[in-house]
Amino acid sequence: MQLTSISSTKIKIEIAYEGTLAVDLPNGLKAGESLELQGKSVFKIKDNKLIMIEDYS
Numbered sequence: 001m002q003l004t005s006i007s008s009t010k011i012k013i014e015i016a017y018e019g020t021l022a023v024d025l026p027n028g029l030k031a032g033e034s035l036e037l038q039g040k041s042v043f044k045i046k047d048n049k050l051i052m053i054e055d056y057s
Contacts, residue, residue, distance in 0.1 A: 004040070011043040015057075 005012045017037045024030050039057030043050060 009045050011045070013041045013043075015039045015041060 002014045002016075003011070004014050015038070017035075017039070019035050021029055021031050021033050021035055029035065037057055039055065041056075042052075042054040044052040044054075
């Protein structure tokens with residue numbers, strides 16, 4: 001994960017995920033194959049409380 005920006009009301013984090021599949025998936029990926037995903041998460045804060053989480057991949 002890499003923190004890409006932060007303010008008093010919003011935090012953005014970029015995520016790079018890599019894993020090895022334990023089981024076959026319906027889309028044709030097989031157990032033992034590698035999977036790599038890129039995404040980001042955005043957290044919004046109001047009155048010192050977390051009010052929203054957005055995930056993009």
